[in-house]
Amino acid sequence: MLKVNQLTKTYDKIKAVDNISFHVKDGEIAVLLGPNGAGKSTTIKSIAGLLRYDGDIIINDMPNKSIEAKRIFGYVPEAPAVFDMLTIEEHIKYIASAYKMKNYKAKAKTLLEAFDLWDKKDKLGTSLSKGMKQKVSICCALLFEPRVILFDEPMIGLDPKAIKTLKDAFLKLRNSGCTILISTHIIDSVEEVWDRALIMKDGKIVLSRTREELANNNESLEDIFFHVTEGSL
Numbered sequence: 001m002l003k004v005n006q007l008t009k010t011y012d013k014i015k016a017v018d019n020i021s022f023h024v025k026d027g028e029i030a031v032l033l034g035p036n037g038a039g040k041s042t043t044i045k046s047i048a049g050l051l052r053y054d055g056d057i058i059i060n061d062m063p064n065k066s067i068e069a070k071r072i073f074g075y076v077p078e079a080p081a082v083f084d085m086l087t088i089e090e091h092i093k094y095i096a097s098a099y100k101m102k103n104y105k106a107k108a109k110t111l112l113e114a115f116d117l118w119d120k121k122d123k124l125g126t127s128l129s130k131g132m133k134q135k136v137s138i139c140c141a142l143l144f145e146p147r148v149i150l151f152d153e154p155m156i157g158l159d160p161k162a163i164k165t166l167k168d169a170f171l172k173l174r175n176s177g178c179t180i181l182i183s184t185h186i187i188d189s190v191e192e193v194w195d196r197a198l199i200m201k202d203g204k205i206v207l208s209r210t211r212e213e214l215a216n217n218n219e220s221l222e223d224i225f226f227h228v229t230e231g232s233l
């Protein structure tokens with residue numbers, strides 16, 4: 001469960017996120033949509049504990065910056081941060097050690113195979129393409145089976161097979177009861193998987209809808225996105 005209460009983040013004079021509140025339940029996939037500059041990444045980075053902000057962020061009843069919360073949440077940043085001088089396999093070992101995982105090898109092999117990285121596991125971070133770095137970042141976040149996971153623009157740079165593998169991973173995470181928040185401005189990329197859509201504009205959440213609510217009104221995600229962000233609602 002993820003709870004964001006009255007989150008505000010100001011950079012110098014710019015209010016990037018303006019008093020937003022939302023919840024994402026266990027086993028729910030929420031998508032944070034919005035045009036460029038709406039405040040999506042700032043929201044995700046605040047939840048990940050990387051920024052100072054006003055408001056409260058609670059992960060499974062614990063403050064997001066507590067060690068206990070950090071043990072159970074995963075974060076895939078917008079720009080993958082891999083270590084130049086570690087191989088893919090060493091990244092996996094590093095995460096397994098940080099999260100004190102004992103039996104991680106079979107899970108790691110399954111993940112690396114699914115993302116076509118198994119045969120590249122001895123390659124150094126510095127020699128990986130942008131998409132490969134993104135896949136390493138995703139595998140590291142999935143390895144320790146987080147209870148809450150944040151993805152910031154996860155599809156950027158991925159090939160079609162990796163996009164399909166990632167969508168399958170979203171569904172498996174949901175089935176396991178994980179809380180999932182995905183930020184994107186590419187609506188098509190999440191169309192098949194979302195349960196709750198949060199649309200941001202100018203730092204505010206201007207619309208929150210469940211898939212069921214949209215279906216009952218015969219609306220599509222794309223329709224409401226343009227209505228809300230182009231100001232015709």
Ligand SMILES: Nc1ncnc2c1ncn2[C@@H]1O[C@H](COP(=O)(O)OP(=O)(O)OP(=O)(O)O)[C@@H](O)[C@H]1O
Pocket residue numbers: 011012014015016034035036037038039040041042043185
């Ligand atoms: N480090 C920073 N310093 C100053 N202003 C920032 C900083 N990061 C973001 N901003 C500003 O905060 C606002 C929200 O930016 P943010 O990156 O959160 O938006 P976004 O919705 O993720 O956009 P995009 O879809 O383009 O990635 C924008 O006006 C942006 O210029």
